[in-house]
Amino acid sequence: MTFVESVRLALATLRVQKLKSFFTLAGVMIGVMFLITVVSIVEGMSRYVEEDFAARLLGVNTFTFRRRPFVQVGGVTEEQWREFQRRPRVYDADVAVVRGVLPPGTRSAIENVTFANAFVPNAKPKFLQTVATEPDYFRIKKYDLAQGRFFTPQEADLGLPVVVIGAEVVEAFFEGLDPIGREIRVGGIPYRVIGTLQKQGTVFGFSLDRLFIAPYRSPLSRVTNPRGDIGGLIVQTTTREDMDATMEDAREAMRGFRRLRPGQADNFSFETQDQALSFFDGIKSKLIVFGTALPAIGLVVGAMVIMNIMLVAVAERTREIGIRKALGARRRDILSQFLVEAATLSVIGAAIGIALGFALAQVVAAVSPLPAAVAPWAIAAALVVGAGVGIVAGVYPASRAARLDPIAALRQE
Numbered sequence: 001m002t003f004v005e006s007v008r009l010a011l012a013t014l015r016v017q018k019l020k021s022f023f024t025l026a027g028v029m030i031g032v033m034f035l036i037t038v039v040s041i042v043e044g045m046s047r048y049v050e051e052d053f054a055a056r057l058l059g060v061n062t063f064t065f066r067r068r069p070f071v072q073v074g075g076v077t078e079e080q081w082r083e084f085q086r087r088p089r090v091y092d093a094d095v096a097v098v099r100g101v102l103p104p105g106t107r108s109a110i111e112n113v114t115f116a117n118a119f120v121p122n123a124k125p126k127f128l129q130t131v132a133t134e135p136d137y138f139r140i141k142k143y144d145l146a147q148g149r150f151f152t153p154q155e156a157d158l159g160l161p162v163v164v165i166g167a168e169v170v171e172a173f174f175e176g177l178d179p180i181g182r183e184i185r186v187g188g189i190p191y192r193v194i195g196t197l198q199k200q201g202t203v204f205g206f207s208l209d210r211l212f213i214a215p216y217r218s219p220l221s222r223v224t225n226p227r228g229d230i231g232g233l234i235v236q237t238t239t240r241e242d243m244d245a246t247m248e249d250a251r252e253a254m255r256g257f258r259r260l261r262p263g264q265a266d267n268f269s270f271e272t273q274d275q276a277l278s279f280f281d282g283i284k285s286k287l288i289v290f291g292t293a294l295p296a297i298g299l300v301v302g303a304m305v306i307m308n309i310m311l312v313a314v315a316e317r318t319r320e321i322g323i324r325k326a327l328g329a330r331r332r333d334i335l336s337q338f339l340v341e342a343a344t345l346s347v348i349g350a351a352i353g354i355a356l357g358f359a360l361a362q363v364v365a366a367v368s369p370l371p372a373a374v375a376p377w378a379i380a381a382a383l384v385v386g387a388g389v390g391i392v393a394g395v396y397p398a399s400r401a402a403r404l405d406p407i408a409a410l411r412q413e
Contacts, residue, residue: 023309025349027302028389032350032382035295036357039378041364042287044371061240062140063247063272064111065098065254066090066232070271087267088258089229094268097257098233101249105238109137110216112224112231118212119185120173128169128212130186132220137213138164140236146170148180148195151215159217163191166211167199186212187223247272299385302349303393310342310397321404331402338401342394343387350386354379 064070068084099108112132117125131137138150143164151162163184170179183190191214200208214220225231235250237243247270254268314321321334361372 023305025345025352027298027305028346028349028386029302029353029356031295031298031302031389032353032386033295033357033360034298035385036354036378036382037360037364038287038295039375040358040361040372043375043378044361044365044373045287047371047373060142060236060273061238061243062234062236063243063270064232064234065095065250066269066271067229069269070232089227090232090268091229094254094257095230095233097253098235098250101246101253102235103237103242103246106242106246107136107140107236109134109140109234110230110232111137111234112216112221114224116186116212116223118169118173120183123173126169126172126210128186128210130220130224131211131213132216132218132224133213134216136236137234140234144198146196146198147178148193150195156215156217159215159219161189161191161214161218161220162194163212163214164195164197165193165213166197166207166209168207168209169212170196184212186220189219191218191220243272299389302346303389306342306346306390306393307397310338310394311400313341314338314397314401317401318404321401325404334404335398335402338398339391339394342398343390346390346393347383347386350382350389353386354382357382 067087067090095110102108110133114130115127116130118128118130119125134156135150135153143150146167148164150164151160155162165179165184169184173179173184174182179193179196182193184193185191191212197209197211202208212220235246237246251266251270255266258267260267324334358374365372
């Protein structure tokens, strides 16, 4: 019997014995369904972090010069934390050194960030993310205007109290009104709204629209950095390759400016997108390991069900096997026939599980903040796993069928 004939026989069995075939497929189907769901959600989270979190919060092709790393998730010892606290603060002179080695076409902006209450007459105070920065900040972050304009270099140099606000701030303070030209108070100082940003949504539940962005030299810097230091300098290069070279030039310039000896550790940080998100790689691997444990159990159960069903099929078709052997069928022909049948049934179950898994992942994405994305490699992997489960489960029933004595098999009623 050829491979195609074995597949046709498996499909015919599927049509004739629908209930038994359903139970044959159920274990593999459920296992693959949850496997695809987990992989889709993890893949979606990975893309979400890299494309949304990194691009919106950190920027593309950027590095940030700071006193200490901004993103620290686990792995920081008490000794390291004390070393961070001992580092000298960043001031205008440090920023000037870094900017002095930046190549043409590179953008940079001071970034002082904190959270503070904002006030508008006849409205409840709103706790906002306040940013004291420079004009290039809007281009680095790729912010788009909904109304008005960004502040100009002249306004930034003069430190005028003008502000660009996010969509959530507009809704909280100026719903149904034109916000341009109106005032918002932060730290007791009134700021005139000159622009509003288009709605950006959230990242991991953190709103990106609760923004209050004013010039670095405005009074807002006394709110964000009351010591007079600088939180960070964000630098964006034209390409990823330029970023690494530029960051190394800036590092060497800073070591020379702070008179650090060879072998002495840096007392400042240059943080890139990859460094800031390296913690997610560990989280991703753990999610995959723990998330595939339950589907693995389902696949084991599915394999046991397939084995039992195939043993029943061997018992029911004993006379057929005897006739085939009497007509010259070899052991390997009988073995391959039952293996192909088992693998076909398992692959069909895997295919149904893939469809259900993607559907379940989309439902989870729709009703929760967890994103989902289709991973093409997961489809191929699920089909291979399905075929593998069928083959492993069918080995014993197939070998048992192949070893049947043709004379004893022909006597079977």
